[in-house]
Amino acid sequence: MVDDLIRYDVLVQDALRGVVRKVMREVADGGLPGEHHFYIAFDTTAPGVRMSSRLRQQHPEEMTVVLQHQFWDLSVTEHTFEVGLSFGGVPERLLVPFASVKGFFDPSVQFGLQFDPANNSPEAQKPTGPTAVPSLAAAAVQPPAQDDDAGDADDDDEAATPPAATEGAEVVSLDAFRKKP
Template structure:
């Protein structure tokens, strides 16, 4: 088999991480449109991830956060996103490099991407995007009257809302999307 000196697998993964970056950038500017919301799973051990010691102890390998009702001060750069969330009634600020993201899922339209984080799997060289499995182990948080309206991410300098049961960030350690998700693999687009 010929050797891929261009590393198309890495180029494709970078392009798909660009989709995540673009969606989050749009959410900063315009809020979350319609029913869109995001499950983002990331490797908490990856270089550049910044979270409190409390959260790192609780989620030593990976963490899934939900950006839906209760988040604030979302900001996006070329290489990272930063967001404020409440965990157990305690406001936290997370900094997540795009390269640490293992999964992205928008249950409102059943769209998802899953990535192998370099250096975190059994074969660190295999970093091409993978299809998501679809067990129904991750469920979106139930909306509540006290929840912040969709798309109301707050700008820089805002204070977090008072944390109550509706203000809790959803955190899951299983990155699988809700049942029935169809994820398009790169093979579907390749000429055969």
């Protein structure tokens, strides 16, 4: 197999992170349009993530936040977004590098992206041999299956606690966070 010296997997993830960045900038400038709202999962151990020690203790590896009704002071730069949210009634400020984002989902239009943060590390960007297709779900995302036992989204924009991690990485379904029609 031929080595991918161009690293298309990294380029595709960077381009799709640009979609998230552009959407976040538009929301920072004009607010959330219509029924749009976002679930954003990120790696809390990634370089540049700023959050309180209380939140870091509660979410030592990954955290999902909801931007819907109660968030404030959203600011977006080329590499990060910063936002104020309330967690258990306590206001907090988060700084999240786009490189740490693992997932972005807008349930109002069934649009989601899934990223592999490991592909953003300096080591991962060095060509090492054959690479797999990046684990992304783009505009062709299938709507999550309806599950009558799934919980509703929390309108307080608190962090959604993913199920306890088992050995290795785990994909968490966003079905539990969807509002039922």
